[in-house]
Amino acid sequence: MVNSLPHPTTSAGRDGLAAILARPQETVVALDFDGTLAGIVPDPESARAHPGAVAALAALAPRVASVAVVTGRPAGVAVRHGGFAGVPGLESLVVLGHYGAERWDAATGTVRAAPVPPGVAAVRAELPGFLDRAGAWQGVWIEEKGRAVAVHTRRAADPEGAFEALKGPLADLATGHGLVLEPGRMVLELRPPGVDKGVALASYVRETGAGSVLYAGDDLGDLPAFAAVEKLRADGTPGLLVCSDSGEVPELSDRADLSVPGPAGVVDFLTALAEAVEEVRGD
Incomplete structure (x- = not known):
């Protein structure tokens, strides 16, 4: 009513x-x-x-x-x-x-x-080593999204701490491959701009x-x-x-x-x- x-x-x-x-x-x-x-x-x-x-x-x-x-x-x-x-x-x-x-x-x-942008494939290949070097594997995981890749921190021992620690480096990684970083609720998504x-x-x-x-x-x-x-x-x-x-x-x-x-x-x-x-x- x-x-x-x-x-x-x-x-x-x-x-x-x-x-x-x-x-x-x-x-x-x-x-x-x-x-x-x-x-x-x-x-x-x-x-x-x-x-x-x-x-x-x-x-x-x-x-x-x-x-x-x-x-x-x-x-x-x-x-x-x-x-x-x-x-x-x-x-x-x-x-x-x-x-x-x-x-x-x-x-x-x-x-x-639409076709998958090449930068997404490059980031997908690079992310595991990137997170390993950052010491961020504990509770942090990658979600494959086809035309984007997301890094989740909700399962980490300190979700907000991991989120903040990764935000800057992942933004740089995204920029290097012609992508943008989209922050969300304990998730950082790398995807095409525009x-x-x-x-x-x-x-x-x-x-x-x-x-x-x-x-x-x-x-x-x-x-x-x-x-x-x-x-x-x-x-x-x-x-x-x-x-x-x-x-x-x-x-x-x-x-x-x-x-x-x-x-x-x-x-x-x-x-x-x-x-x-x-x-x-x-x-």
Whole structure:
């Protein structure tokens, strides 16, 4: 119901929510995966969408212009871990993986992908020796992401200490191979420049011709998407920024129009939004 929806704390957010409710058929709903639709876990391979996430998305998707998952993961991995394939109601779902370098469309069940930049392969080969020389192997591990490589410190004896100690050297390594370093929640990702969630989101909104946009995220990698929505708002397209709040990333929660408690809060919000849209349409 409309009254069960949480209220944005900003005037821009209230305008964005009002536009979504008034014209849901013109709205793109875009969401990060890890930390937003799925909980953060020590091993990303064990991450799965929140038990209520697929049902919430399936209830909302037929009522809006489009639902897109925007993630740094490979698109196919996000589809598998999310359980998005073959779900009634999600026939038009789009997953923009690797920050938009890959795209999975539920309508076809296929992934389209750009070539892997050569710098990623070079860093992938060099990283094991690099971390060994840095004495950083204890609890630190490498995640292969196809078009990016990530170094996780969450399992280290001192996760924050390892994160801070590696940030500078890994930034230099990335620069030396024409890549950039993207810090996250106890993870440091090396990936190609000019590719981020903001670029992916802005491009998708232009493609759809959306009249309003909602974006939900949880980490530093979502800041470019927040900036893209802010730019769209400045250009006249209403938008709502939602933070899946862990308490770990104030840089994001401070810029959000609305904060909810983690993936469970995101699922509750999406469910309430689907009900509110249906109620408004019924009127």
